[in-house]
Amino acid sequence: xxxxxxxxxxxxxxxxxxxxxxxxxxxxxxxxxxxxxxxxxxxxxxxxxxxxxxxxxxxxxxxxxxxxxxxxxxxxxxxxxxxxxxxxxxxxxxxxxxxxxxxxxxxxxxxxxxxxxxxxxxxxxxxxxxxxxxxxxxxxxxxxxxxxxxxxxxxxxxxxxxxxxxxxxxxxxxxxxxxxxxxxxxxxxxxxxxxxxxxxxxxxxxxxxxxxxxxxxxxxxxxxxxxxxxxxxxxxxxxxxxxxxxxxxxxxxxxxxxxxxxxxxxxxxxxxxxxxxxxxxxxxxxxxxxxxxxxxxxxxxxxxxxxxxxxxxxxxxxxxxxxxxxxxxxxxxxxxxxxxxxxxxxxxxxxxxxxxxxxxxxxxxxxxxxxxxxxxxxxxxxxxxxxx
Amino acid sequence: xxxxxxxxxxxxxxxxxxxxxxxxxxxxxxxxxxxxxxxxxxxxxxxxxxxxxxxxxxxxxxxxxxxxxxxxxxxxxxxxxxxxxxxxxxxxxxxxxxxxxxxxxxxxxxxxxxxxxxxxxxxxxxxxxxxxxxxxxxxxxxxxxxxxxxxxxxxxxxxxxxxxxxxxxxxxxxxxxxxxxxxxxxxxxxxxxxxxxxxxxxxxxxxxxxxxxxxxxxxxxxxxxxxxxxxxxxxxxxxx
Ligand SMILES: Nc1ncnc2c1ncn2[C@@H]1O[C@H](COP(=O)(O)OP(=O)(O)O)[C@@H](O)[C@H]1O
Ligand SMILES: [Mg+2]
Numbered sequence: 001x002x003x004x005x006x007x008x009x010x011x012x013x014x015x016x017x018x019x020x021x022x023x024x025x026x027x028x029x030x031x032x033x034x035x036x037x038x039x040x041x042x043x044x045x046x047x048x049x050x051x052x053x054x055x056x057x058x059x060x061x062x063x064x065x066x067x068x069x070x071x072x073x074x075x076x077x078x079x080x081x082x083x084x085x086x087x088x089x090x091x092x093x094x095x096x097x098x099x100x101x102x103x104x105x106x107x108x109x110x111x112x113x114x115x116x117x118x119x120x121x122x123x124x125x126x127x128x129x130x131x132x133x134x135x136x137x138x139x140x141x142x143x144x145x146x147x148x149x150x151x152x153x154x155x156x157x158x159x160x161x162x163x164x165x166x167x168x169x170x171x172x173x174x175x176x177x178x179x180x181x182x183x184x185x186x187x188x189x190x191x192x193x194x195x196x197x198x199x200x201x202x203x204x205x206x207x208x209x210x211x212x213x214x215x216x217x218x219x220x221x222x223x224x225x226x227x228x229x230x231x232x233x234x235x236x237x238x239x240x241x242x243x244x245x246x247x248x249x250x251x252x253x254x255x256x257x258x259x260x261x262x263x264x265x266x267x268x269x270x271x272x273x274x275x276x277x278x279x280x281x282x283x284x285x286x287x288x289x290x291x292x293x294x295x296x297x298x299x300x301x302x303x304x305x306x307x308x309x310x311x312x313x314x315x316x317x318x319x320x321x322x323x324x325x326x327x328x329x330x331x332x333x334x335x336x337x338x339x340x341x342x343x344x345x346x347x348x349x350x351x352x353x354x355x356x357x358x359x360x361x362x363x364x365x366x367x368x369x370x371x372x373x374x375x376x377x378x379x380x381x382x383x384x385x386x387x388x
Numbered sequence: 389x390x391x392x393x394x395x396x397x398x399x400x401x402x403x404x405x406x407x408x409x410x411x412x413x414x415x416x417x418x419x420x421x422x423x424x425x426x427x428x429x430x431x432x433x434x435x436x437x438x439x440x441x442x443x444x445x446x447x448x449x450x451x452x453x454x455x456x457x458x459x460x461x462x463x464x465x466x467x468x469x470x471x472x473x474x475x476x477x478x479x480x481x482x483x484x485x486x487x488x489x490x491x492x493x494x495x496x497x498x499x500x501x502x503x504x505x506x507x508x509x510x511x512x513x514x515x516x517x518x519x520x521x522x523x524x525x526x527x528x529x530x531x532x533x534x535x536x537x538x539x540x541x542x543x544x545x546x547x548x549x550x551x552x553x554x555x556x557x558x559x560x561x562x563x564x565x566x567x568x569x570x571x572x573x574x575x576x577x578x579x580x581x582x583x584x585x586x587x588x589x590x591x592x593x594x595x596x597x598x599x600x601x602x603x604x605x606x607x608x609x610x611x612x613x614x615x616x617x618x619x620x621x622x623x624x625x626x627x628x
Contacts, residue, residue, distance in 0.1 A: 003510070006499075006503075006510070009498045009499060009503075010498060012498060013497070013498045287494060288494070288496055291488075291490070291494045291496075292507070293455070293479065294453070294455050294482065294488050295482070295483060295488065295507060295508045295511070295555075296479050296480060296481075296482045296483020296484070296508060296511045296512075296559075297479065297483075297511055298475070298476045298479040298480070299475060299476075299479075300476070301479075301511070379456070380450075380455040380456070381447075381450050381455055381456045384455075384490070384494075
């Protein structure tokens with residue numbers, strides 16, 4: 001028999017109790033890991049380093065209001081600007097309304113330059129881009145979206161409009177790869193399809209996505225643009241892409257505070273459950289601990305033995321919890337990644353997993369240490385007299 | 389103190405108690421349990437510690453076994469002045485020199501007979517093979533080689549106590565302390581356990597101090613010491 005065997009056998013003393021602790025640890029670590037990862041994912045949406053050069057110019061009164069196409073010329077004239085791309089959320093679906101994914105009408109000539117990080121431009125050839133520019137009814141789709149629907153280059157994708165009264169039939173010209181999974185669940189087609197197909201969209205643009213030369217240029221630019229169009233018929237709201245995305249995340253309410261609140265509650269609950277269970281388990285072994293010490297186990301050795309039991313218990317629970325959270329994250333990516341693109345990036349990052357495991361170990365240590373220390377401080381003669 | 393009254397024969401003393409006192413405190417009130425105990429027990433003795441309930445037998449035994457500390461006096465056991473050892477040193481000293489036999493056997497329920505006996509060896513750091521040999525020898529001595537894999541709940545009371553005795557001797561200690569070792573056993577099993585202890589004394593030279601209030605059990609020892617209200621009363625040599 002080795003030390004580990006002794007620890008293991010002690011844990012199997014009450015299988016019900018061991019299962020209770022491991023089970024509640026799995027549940028808490030799972031919950032905390034998933035919630036914290038959700039927070040990380042949302043934060044990544046609003047802290048995208050690739051978008052540090054980009055701005056969004058839109059109507060001050062909201063996303064349903066349009067801006068005149070004529071603004072583009074002014075934006076281009078500004079010395080900070082590298083390029084401008086008009087973009088409109090189309091909101092169409094393919095075959096089934098539940099088959100939802102992000103699709104946009106956008107300026108085909110500036111799209112790749114404006115979003116060059118997202119399109120992994122290295123993989124797209126000049127010839128492909130030429131094909132897309134040539135075909136006014138062409139479209140480009142991300143690889144994971146194409147895979148999901150079994151699309152190949154040259155396939156025709158009929159989209160059914162939900163916001164706009166047109167159903168464009170688009171031919172796939174490019175299937176692109178992107179460094180971030182969420183950027184692959186997207187379809188773009190020529191802006192002209194929208195402008196020419198929908199009479200009231202003539203000369204109007206949902207938003208302009210502006211790429212500046214340097215991030216430092218952004219504040220001055222914002223100020224100038226919004227001042228210029230203040231008090232006009234089409235007032236603008238210019239903000240960084242991250243700020244723009246943040247306004248969507250904010251629609252979910254103060255999710256950060258909620259998640260931190262739940263995390264705190266889970267930690268407190270698990271501490272109480274584990275602490276109580278450990279205290280009972282150790283109290284029931286009062287006599288046994290005294291016998292161990294009488295046989296020559298030092299107080300420190302007994303303490304170490306009990307702590308090892310606690311750590312092994314929470315370690316197993318914590319690892320299983322992280323593992324399950326990982327499986328769940330995969331499920332979330334599969335099921336929600338299309339409908340809400342940022343979920344395509346949902347993952348339990350190693351940092352989150354490590355923090356959760358460390359938290360579980362801390363809970364185990366604390367919950368075991370207090371009763372174990374008390375037990376080893378108790379006189380041996382007391383322990384031998386105790387019943388049970 | 390007149391030590392002549394407690395003459396347990398000659399030989400080098402393995403246990404020497406000098407003016408031992410032990411008190412408990414309940415709030416500010418001192419409750420003396422043992423007073424002025426002077427005693428020498430020679431190596432190889434088999435002593436029964438007798439006396440009415442509450443007279444301090446267990447307290448005295450615990451002091452000798454080094455799991456409790458006196459409030460006065462000094463004691464030297466197995467060559468060590470126990471007052472001079474700190475708790476950790478005392479723990480290793482016990483592991484090396486003392487085997488414990490309890491009334492309730494106190495086997496670990498989740499360990500089988502072999503593992504229970506092996507426990508004290510985990511402290512002394514003996515290798516795997518040496519541990520196996522020692523455990524098997526100890527269990528052979530108590531005649532339980534066929535029950536190595538049995539858990540305590542799969543053993544009778546008498547068998548449990550024999551496993552406990554094997555556990556007490558597995559480190560080959562000089563001193564065995566037993567507190568009412570037959571208190572929970574029927575007459576037949578008690579006889580068997582007492583016979584075993586007698587053998588450990590005569591054949592293997594173990595010094596044994598056994599607390600008992602059962603005269604039949606005490607009759608197996610070679611000397612009887614009587615405690616009365618915390619004071620040594622008389623010592624009697626047993627004629628066997
Ligand atoms: N931890 C303790 N606190 C207070 N009194 C105690 C404690 N342990 C023992 N005693 C008292 O010491 C006396 C002797 O106890 P003990 O040595 O167990 O007697 P015996 O074994 O002879 O029956 C008893 O009166 C008992 O109540
Ligand atoms: Mg007693």
